[in-house]
Amino acid sequence: MQDTARAKGVQLPVFEARSENEIDTAFASLVRLHAGALVVAGDAFFTQHGQQLVALAARYAVPASYHLRGFVTAGGLISYGSPFRDLYRGAGAYVGRILAGAKPADLPVQQACTYELVVNLKTAQALGLTIPPSILARADEVIE
Numbered sequence: 687m688q689d690t691a692r693a694k695g696v697q698l699p700v701f702e703a704r705s706e707n708e709i710d711t712a713f714a715s716l717v718r719l720h721a722g723a724l725v726v727a728g729d730a731f732f733t734q735h736g737q738q739l740v741a742l743a744a745r746y747a748v749p750a751s752y753h754l755r756g757f758v759t760a761g762g763l764i765s766y767g768s769p770f771r772d773l774y775r776g777a778g779a780y781v782g783r784i785l786a787g788a789k790p791a792d793l794p795v796q797q798a799c800t801y802e803l804v805v806n807l808k809t810a811q812a813l814g815l816t817i818p819p820s821i822l823a824r825a826d827e828v829i830e
Contacts (some may be wrong), residue, residue, distance in 0.1 A: 725751045759829065768802075
């Protein structure tokens with residue numbers, strides 16, 4: 687993302703958070719910088735604190751993109767990522783192969799091959815945003 691931002695002449699500040707207080711501090715910094723949007727990284731910590739992230743994005747009217755649909759069903763704006771069911775299915779297959787005798791070091795690294803786009807139109811409306819029809823046409827789910 688940093689490379690793309692530089693190529694477009696856009697600053698892309700990165701905020702790290704390892705506690706609830708640091709999430710609050712990061713949002714205060716976003717507001718102070720007049721950030722136009724937020725991309726929440728795919729991380730177990732952020733997934734665990736999803737309600738806090740969605741609530742702060744709503745409170746400060748920051749359009750935010752997430753990696754899981756659960757953020758969007760909780761009121762977030764948009765998500766693009768692999769469905770949990772696919773990730774767990776792949777993990778289960780790996781466990782099955784290991785239990786059948788495969789050595790973990792011999793198993794290939796796998797990457798997600800399916801992604802879903804979920805858009806929350808209620809949140810877009812609350813933020814005063816219009817989602818382009820091309821995005822809505824590509825969405826796997828649109829929450830109204």
